[in-house]
Amino acid sequence: MTYLAKPKLHHPGLDKNERGYTxxxxxxxxxxxxxxxxxxxxxxxxxxxxxxxxLPPHRIAKLSGIGCSSKTPTYFLGSSHGFxxxxxxxPSVLTGANLANRDLIYLGVSxxxxxxxxxxxxxxHSLRRGVNMVYVVENNGVYGLTKGQFSATADKGSKSKKxxxxxxxxxxxxxxxxxxxxxxxxxxxxxxxAQLVPLLKAALLHRGAAFLDIISPCVAFNNHVGSTKxxxxxxxxxxxxxxxxxxxxxxxxxxxxxxxxxxxxVLHDGNAxxxxxxxxxxxxxxxxxxxxxxxxxxxxxxxxxxLLYLDTEPDELHAHLGTVATPFxxxxxxxxxxxxxALQRFNASLR
Amino acid sequence: xxxxxxxxxxxxxxxxSNVNGSGSASANTLFAKSIMRMGVPVSPRNIFPSxxxxxxxxxxxxxxxxxxLGRRGGVDFMVAMNPQTWDKDLAExxxxxxxxxxxxxxxxKSRFRDDVHTIGMPLTQICNRTYSDPRERQLxxxxxxxxxxxxMLGMDLAEVEKLIGEQYKGKERLLEPNIKALHMGxxxxxxxxxxxxxxxxxxDAVGEKIFLEGNSAAALGAVYGGATVAxxxxxxxxxxxxxxxxxxxxxxxxxxxxxxxxxxxxxxxxELASIGMVIGAGWxxxxxxxxxxxxxxxxxxxxxxxxxxAEIPAVIFNVQRGGPSTGMPTRTQQADITACAYAxxxxxxxxxxxxEDPKECFEMGAQAFDLADRxxxxxxxxxxxxxxxxxxxxxxxxxxxxxxYDRGKVMTSEExxxxxxxxxxxxxxxxGIAYRTYPGxxxxxxxxxxxxTTKDRYARYSETGPDYVDNVQRLLxxxxxxxxxxxxxxxxxxxxxxxxxxxxxxxxSPAMHEALDQLEAQGLDLDALRVxxxxxSDDVSEFIADHDRLFVVExxxxxxxxxxxxxxxxxxxxxxxxxxxxxxxxxxARFIAGEIGQQMKAMNVMPLRKVVQ
Ligand SMILES: Cc1ncc(C[n+]2csc(CCOP(=O)(O)OP(=O)(O)O)c2C)c(N)n1
Ligand code: SF4
Ligand SMILES: [Mg+2]
Numbered sequence: 022m023t024y025l026a027k028p029k030l031h032h033p034g035l036d037k038n039e040r041g042y043t044x045x046x047x048x049x050x051x052x053x054x055x056x057x058x059x060x061x062x063x064x065x066x067x068x069x070x071x072x073x074x075x076l077p078p079h080r081i082a083k084l085s086g087i088g089c090s091s092k093t094p095t096y097f098l099g100s101s102h103g104f105x106x107x108x109x110x111x112p113s114v115l116t117g118a119n120l121a122n123r124d125l126i127y128l129g130v131s132x133x134x135x136x137x138x139x140x141x142x143x144x145x146h147s148l149r150r151g152v153n154m155v156y157v158v159e160n161n162g163v164y165g166l167t168k169g170q171f172s173a174t175a176d177k178g179s180k181s182k183k184x185x186x187x188x189x190x191x192x193x194x195x196x197x198x199x200x201x202x203x204x205x206x207x208x209x210x211x212x213x214x215a216q217l218v219p220l221l222k223a224a225l226l227h228r229g230a231a232f233l234d235i236i237s238p239c240v241a242f243n244n245h246v247g248s249t250k251x252x253x254x255x256x257x258x259x260x261x262x263x264x265x266x267x268x269x270x271x272x273x274x275x276x277x278x279x280x281x282x283x284x285x286x287v288l289h290d291g292n293a294x295x296x297x298x299x300x301x302x303x304x305x306x307x308x309x310x311x312x313x314x315x316x317x318x319x320x321x322x323x324x325x326x327x328l329l330y331l332d333t334e335p336d337e338l339h340a341h342l343g344t345v346a347t348p349f350x351x352x353x354x355x356x357x358x359x360x361x362x363a364l365q366r367f368n369a370s371l372r
Numbered sequence: 373x374x375x376x377x378x379x380x381x382x383x384x385x386x387x388x389s390n391v392n393g394s395g396s397a398s399a400n401t402l403f404a405k406s407i408m409r410m411g412v413p414v415s416p417r418n419i420f421p422s423x424x425x426x427x428x429x430x431x432x433x434x435x436x437x438x439x440x441l442g443r444r445g446g447v448d449f450m451v452a453m454n455p456q457t458w459d460k461d462l463a464e465x466x467x468x469x470x471x472x473x474x475x476x477x478x479x480x481k482s483r484f485r486d487d488v489h490t491i492g493m494p495l496t497q498i499c500n501r502t503y504s505d506p507r508e509r510q511l512x513x514x515x516x517x518x519x520x521x522x523x524m525l526g527m528d529l530a531e532v533e534k535l536i537g538e539q540y541k542g543k544e545r546l547l548e549p550n551i552k553a554l555h556m557g558x559x560x561x562x563x564x565x566x567x568x569x570x571x572x573x574x575x576d577a578v579g580e581k582i583f584l585e586g587n588s589a590a591a592l593g594a595v596y597g598g599a600t601v602a603x604x605x606x607x608x609x610x611x612x613x614x615x616x617x618x619x620x621x622x623x624x625x626x627x628x629x630x631x632x633x634x635x636x637x638x639x640x641x642x643e644l645a646s647i648g649m650v651i652g653a654g655w656x657x658x659x660x661x662x663x664x665x666x667x668x669x670x671x672x673x674x675x676x677x678x679x680x681x682a683e684i685p686a687v688i689f690n691v692q693r694g695g696p697s698t699g700m701p702t703r704t705q706q707a708d709i710t711a712c713a714y715a716x717x718x719x720x721x722x723x724x725x726x727x728e729d730p731k732e733c734f735e736m737g738a739q740a741f742d743l744a745d746r747x748x749x750x751x752x753x754x755x756x757x758x759x760x761x762x763x764x765x766x767x768x769x770x771x772x773x774x775x776x777y778d779r780g781k782v783m784t785s786e787e788x789x790x791x792x793x794x795x796x797x798x799x800x801x802x803x804g805i806a807y808r809t810y811p812g813x814x815x816x817x818x819x820x821x822x823x824x825t826t827k828d829r830y831a832r833y834s835e836t837g838p839d840y841v842d843n844v845q846r847l848l849x850x851x852x853x854x855x856x857x858x859x860x861x862x863x864x865x866x867x868x869x870x871x872x873x874x875x876x877x878x879x880x881s882p883a884m885h886e887a888l889d890q891l892e893a894q895g896l897d898l899d900a901l902r903v904x905x906x907x908x909s910d911d912v913s914e915f916i917a918d919h920d921r922l923f924v925v926e927x928x929x930x931x932x933x934x935x936x937x938x939x940x941x942x943x944x945x946x947x948x949x950x951x952x953x954x955x956x957x958x959x960x961a962r963f964i965a966g967e968i969g970q971q972m973k974a975m976n977v978m979p980l981r982k983v984v985q
Contacts, residue, residue: 050833079819082656082811095821095833102811104655105823106648107674113603113645117652117660118811120601120636125656125812143648146641338636345632349600350657350810354777356634357598359624361771367592368768371582372409 039075047071047078049099053092059211059237059252060090060159064097066214067128067157070221071098073267081126082118086111086140089166090132090159090237098128109140112147112156116338119152122348123339126225127154134164137173137192144194148201148230153337155224155231156203158194159211161239162250169242180247193319195329198232199312204335205231206311207328210255211238216326219265223294223328229335236324249324260323262314263305264297286331296328305331382412382437382577384448384570386521389461391454392420392429399514400431401763402535403521407435408583408765409531411575415441415882417762417958422608422701428457437577441765442883445960449570451517458483470568472517491565493520498560512553519557526571529558582730582768586759587663589730589769590689591616593737594661595624598777599687601660602637603649605668608701609757610691613663614639643668647675647686654685655822657782657810659741661687666708667697669715676750677716680847681824683797683806685744685751685780688712689737692756694956703956704757706878709932712752713906718825719844723854724752724906728881729759731766732904736859738771745780747854748805756927758879758958781807788817796820796831797843804849851907858905861912864888866897872977873919874968875912875948877903877933879958880925886961887968894965896972898923906936913941916948921975923968925951927959 035043047068052061071078078100085091087108094103106114115129129147136144136158147156162175171179174194175187198206205227209217217235224231236255238244244251249258268285269292284296286305296305304310311330318325345352388403390396397418404416412435419430434444449470452461465471467487473479475492484490495516499509522532533551540547591613594602604614614637621635640646646662653660664672669690679686692708694700712724723743725736733755740751783794788809794817797806806829809818820831825843828834864885876884881902888900901915916922916937924934931950938945951967953959 077815079815080812084652100816100819102809102819103821104652105821106651107678110644110648110675113640113648114652114655116638116645117601117603117649117654117658118656119652120638120649121653121656121658121660122810122812142641143645146645150638342636342638343631343633344636345627345630345634349634349636349653352598352600352634354598354775356627357600357625358596358771358777361773363624364596364769364771368580368582371584372578372580 038072040077042072042075042078044068044072046100047098049094049096052096054089055241057240058089059161059239060093061096062211062214063157063159063217063235063237064093066211066217066221068097069214069218070225073218074222074225076126076225080124081128083128083130084111084115084118085130086132086135087166088132088135088164089239090161091130091135093159094130109135109138110143111135112140112143112152115154116147116150116152119154119338121350123153123344124348127152128225129154129156131156131158132165133158133160133162133172133174133194137194141173141192145197145201148198148203148232151202151204151230151335151337151341153228153230153339155221155227155233157233157235159237160194160234160250161237161243162248163239163243165239165242176249179249180245182242182245193315194232195234196312196315198234199308199315199330202230203232203330204229204332206330207232208234208236208324208326210236210259210326212252212256213259213326216261216264219267219294220328222267223265223288226288226290226292227335228289229332229337255324258322258324260318260325262298262300262303262325262327262329264299265328266295266297268293268295286333294328305329306333379569379571380448381571381573382435382575385432385434385444385446386449386451387433387447387461387464388431388451389454389457390429390431391456392423392427394453394514395511396429396453396514397431398539399518400433402532402539403518404433404763405583406522406527406532406535407433407572408578409535410528410572411578412437412572413439413441413577413581413765415443415762415764417443417758419957420702428454435572437575439577440882440886440961442886443958443960445962449568451521453517462488470570472521489568491524491568493517493560493565498556502556512549515550515553516557516560519554520561520565522554523558523561524565524568526573528574529554578765580768581765583763583765584730585612585616585761585763586727586730586733586755587613587691587761588616590727590733590737590753590755590760592620592769593734594687594741595620596734596771597659597738597741599659599661599741600635601649601653601658602635602662603640603646603660604637604663605640605643605646607665607668609693609761610663610665610668610689612761613689613691643671644675647672647688650686650688651675651679651684654679654744655811659685659687659745661689661740663689663691665691665693666695666711669708669711673716676722677718677720678824679750680716680720680722681718682822683748683808684822685748687740687744687751687753689753689755691760692754700956702757704879704958705927705954705956706754706756706880707928707932707954709754709928710930710935712754713936721851721907722750722752723747723858724754725859726754726877726904726906727759728878728902729766730764731769733759734769739859742778743854743857746778746805746857747850748780748808749850754878756879781805783807783809783813783818785814788814794818795829797827797846798829799846799849802849803853804846804851805853855907855909858907858909860909861904861915862902863915864900864902866899867892868897870897870899871920872897872972873899873901873915873921874923874925875901875903875915875933875937876925880927883959883961883964884925887964890961890965891969894969896969896977898968903933908937908940912937916941916943921949921977922947923949923951923971925959925964927953929954
């Protein structure tokens with residue numbers, strides 16, 4: 022089988038990537054979300070990241086839970102298989118899918134309600150198992166689809182559109198992911214594509230559990246004064262620990278970085294990410310340091326974005342289980358069925 | 373002693389009353405298996421509490437040369453090793469039966485029964501005299517009583533010794549003291565204990581049969597059926613199924629060259645995650661299963677509905693037990709029939725397979741995966757604790773090497789490339805089953821978005837009424853197809869023509885067969901139909917139509933299978949008389965024959981013999 026794109030009737034002027042796909046090959050159906058919804062910007066960033074990485078769209082499986090955020094896989098990667106599963110349970114469906122075929126790229130899309138409330142358990146356990154995936158939470162601090170109830174990531178004291186004040190402590194999924202052993206942990210902002218696209222690209226190439234918390238304002242229910250997940254609030258309080266450039270071995274090395282504040286991290290396939298450090302003391306390879314930094318900035322009312330932690334030698338579930346290299350869904354009787362002779366021996370041992 | 377009473381050879385029930393965690397289990401199994409090795413059928417049953425150490429536990433062994441493997445009821449010989457349950461144990465002995473107890477400490481006469489023979493053996497004294505280590509004192513006490521029993525029942529010592537030898541193969545250091553303990557018990561019994569009128573005598577009634585637990589058999593079925601992904605959460609009585617799968621896979625499923633595993637087993641965080649993983653794997657083209665019991669099924673409801681409507685293959689082994697978590701977790705029932713047949717939200721119906729013994733657990737355990745792929749839907753294999761967790765004598769397992777897995781309707785990259793029309797929910801040939809594609813098959817064709825019912829035949833988003841109706845009507849056609857594919861019912865016709873019938877299923881089987889023989893001996897004839905699957909094939913409705921009076925025998929309170937029959941075959945409920953046993957113990961022939969006999973007499977069905985007279 023070839024993964025090369027079959028020619029479509031494209032506008033001749035559309036740029037093609039290395040594999041011959043145009044950006045349009047990574048698009049999906051027209052979005053039905055509210056105009057200005059942060060989730061749509063994330064879909065656009067996913068399209069751009071996959072295009073720029075030359076990924077064959079059909080080799081990506083997109084899975085989601087339930088919510089406005091979980092609807093978005095319909096709006097990108099139209100030639101990929103998608104699965105809109107049940108509320109809060111995307112991680113288990115993704116885990117099973119990954120076990121069945123280790124050769125695809127798994128992109129899990131979830132919301133803050135989906136992951137921090139009803140699916141908090143599955144979020145945690147999929148990360149601690151080290152499932153090879155990109156786990157994206159499109160975090161707006163509310164339940165969009167059910168019309169604006171607080172979610173578990175809403176900050177204490179934040180105000181709902183109807184004026185209610187949230188009195189419960191928030192769950193910071195990035196902090197949780199750090200504790201739970203995810204091997205790639207980042208936070209982005211739907212309104213900052215320049216930071217988000219390289220983060221997504223790096224996450225897609227990471228061979229382990231990559232977690233991305235993306236602040237994504239809900240224009241319908243959570244973009245007013247008093248909301249800590251609004252566009253204005255995040256822009257004002259964004260504390261980026263680093264800026265990323267994504268460097269593929271093919272592309273020319275860019276020369277515009279400032280020496281002394283740049284760290285290059287080479288990924289498995291030769292691609293590299295270059296961290297342009299805004300904070301020279303920030304070390305993305307120190308899990309405990311990352312936890313401390315996160316707590317410290319949080320206490321100061323800041324939203325830390327960027328690549329917070331990266332393990333360059335990640336482990337993953339298939340390695341833990343010692344599974345064969347061939348995807349399970351390609352194994353047949355000859356590999357799976359022990360046959361009648363083995364059964365005779367088994368019978369004999371039971372007499 | 374009753375030397376004048378006729379000896380009961382190869383036909384009695386012996387029960388061991390022990391304390392959980394005292395190491396009695398392996399000695400008791402040794403006893404039962406030795407009798408089987410003498411060619412005499414045995415059916416042992418564990419009766420145990422939801423507890424690890426300290427609470428009472430029983431092991432009941434029915435010895436029956438005639439081959440009846442159901443629980444008989446009543447006890448002829450009680451090995452009373454637990455002072456805590458003394459009164460209850462004593463009361464269970466049939467008049468004229470035997471009480472065997474540890475007589476190290478004298479007991480007042482008032483603690484015994486006049487109509488029961490009492491056999492005391494100073495087990496603790498013997499052990500304390502012989503062993504100094506308290507653990508040894510406890511463990512060898514069990515082997516000593518097995519030695520004594522072998523003498524009293526006239527068992528072949530060589531068979532017991534041989535079994536101990538197999539058990540301690542490679543651990544010869546442990547072998548010798550066990551053999552010594554066995555002889556110690558036997559010698560004591562020969563010298564001091566009375567002869568009894570129960571005996572085991574070598575016979576030829578076992579043949580090629582094997583002795584196996586249903587959970588292990590079902591797990592092996594999953595191996596043979598090609599399961600590669602198992603996700604589970606521990607719950608009695610299903611845990612040993614998942615654990616057996618791990619054991620079988622370790623033996624049978626590693627790539628000989630790389631040593632790598634051709635399977636993945638995940639102990640999930642709960643049953644929601646277990647079934648979610650199974651569904652993810654099934655969606656992606658692997659064969660996957662979970663094993664659980666009632667409370668787990670409750671947690672899986674939403675996902676089961678998703679798999680039904682999104683048409684994703686999944687296999688669920690439900691090893692049924694009594695009630696909720698604080699119900700009767702270690703007792704048996706057939707009480708999840710309706711919960712599984714109609715599991716989840718919306719209009720759903722699911723395929724159930726109903727194995728009667730370990731052999732069928734193996735067969736249906738493997739077949740479930742072909743059915744799941746063919747029908748693209750969840751398949752429930754409904755075991756229960758009685759067949760799942762007890763070793764049961766059954767025919768040897770068989771596998772046809774020419775069998776090829778039925779992966780169902782899966783469109784390939786070549787077919788897509790050739791331009792074959794792909795509609796994920798498009799019924800192209802009337803069987804209600806549409807083609808699916810595995811993710812990643814073709815660069816530009818065959819991808820679709822999986823969701824519940826908001827879709828049209830081409831998997832495009834749709835919330836319109838006609839699309840919904842079209843889709844769920846097709847699911848009904850699929851269920852019709854299922855009727856032809858699931859295991860057909862088994863008919864056991866009465867020797868004489870009769871208008872009375874009985875329907876039963878699952879672990880009720882051995883007790884039912886024995887009851888039918890008993891009823892026949894009383895001149896009461898019944899045609900018997902063992903239902904092996906839901907949805908019911910036409911044979912089931914025809915059987916009901918062909919009989920005037922019908923009994924439905926079940927191990928639950930609400931006559932659940934009967935409800936399904938009434939509902940799905942459109943039967944007047946008055947025509948189906950429920951015979952229900954649901955106290956958590958396995959159903960007995962005594963109970964069935966008693967109930968049916970009484971009802972038939974009340975219905976004025978004259979025993980044939982009487983009519984002839
Ligand atoms: C079992 C279950 N309970 C409740 C719902 C209703 N529901 C749908 S979406 C949603 C919240 C989604 O919130 P979030 O994940 O934050 O997504 P958003 O819409 O904000 O992107 C809820 C509660 C459901 N679909 N399933
Ligand atoms: S309700 Fe909020 S989250 Fe949902 S689509 Fe509208 S803006 Fe986006
Ligand atoms: Mg939300």
